[in-house]
Amino acid sequence: MPKVVDPEARRRELAESVWRVIRRDGLEHASVRNVAREAGLSMGSLRHYFATQSELLAFAMRLVHERVQRRIAALDLSGDPRQVVERALQEALPLDAERHAEMEVWLAFTARALVDPKLRALRDEGHSKLRELCRRCVEALARRPGLDVAAEAERLHALIDGLALHRVLDPATTTPQRVVELLAAHLDELAGQA
Amino acid sequence: MPKVVDPEARRRELAESVWRVIRRDGLEHASVRNVAREAGLSMGSLRHYFATQSELLAFAMRLVHERVQRRIAALDLSGDPRQVVERALQEALPLDAERHAEMEVWLAFTARALVDPKLRALRDEGHSKLRELCRRCVEALARRPGLDVAAEAERLHALIDGLALHRVLDPATTTPQRVVELLAAHLDELAGQA
Structure with missing residues (x-):
């Protein structure tokens, strides 16, 4: 009789296997075969979940999105908007090992x-x-009259992606502490407190 | 008698072949074999230039750096520092087809x-x-007393890499014109003219 497996738990296991292979060996080695070996599954079992490498990659990328969205949805939105905005944006930045792995996969x-x-x-x-x-954060913070919300949202978004990139490319200079400081300074400026 | 070949011209040809393969098929297909085929050369001829795929990739990446540096070195540095800074930073941004290709390769x-x-x-x-x-640009522009030059250089650098990324990922929204506008607004702010 086949073992009863919780499909959600199995999906999470697979996701972790995909991520381990990508981070250790690079995306070009994340074949269905290698991920099955990493997960200790047969190719047949793995193909219940994805038939091709493209599906496997899409699966892992979707997981990055889900994790970020889940953390943002779980945020406490009460309190000072300046603090809420800062916490929300930090969830999209690679400030701990989990988010660092997400950024490398991304x-x-x-x-x-x-x-x-x-x-x-x-x-x-x-x-x-x-x-x-980013747009919602700018709207929550910026009270300067005549402020171009769209342009500020684009600038904030570019800054966040640039900081996330530098955190991964140059971790010794772009420490988590430094990313937090640079984001805070930018938000202070937006809120007109700098 | 073997044909006499200008080694510099041959290197440029090879670089262009490497780029074409990467942009069309992805980095994982930029093997020594595929690049030789693209360049219309034998594997043996190609191996005068690089013996392994890693050397081939390093060669193409070095070329991106050389092209950016050459354009920056060729800039006219006379005139208003605000304009000089803007022109220099634009050379690192994917604002035309050549720089767009460099960014994709990067x-x-x-x-x-x-x-x-x-x-x-x-x-x-x-x-x-x-x-x-970025540090030199901040020093040339920013006259606000107590300004944190290191932090502003890091912010400018993150903004530039983020804008370059968005230009490639989201070309319909992040048009060259928009990138120029967002950079100009940031530089105006740094120079205290915003």
């Missing part, structure tokens, strides 16, 4: 999506969600 | 360098050079 997928149209819709979805979060 | 290499230590030194070199350019 970077690998983003580069891959340049040449794999199937991945682009998912990449664009994450991009749009972060842009929308 | 992104592919950057993702690959996460798992290929041989590429990291080159990636770090480009990162340091752009950081240094």
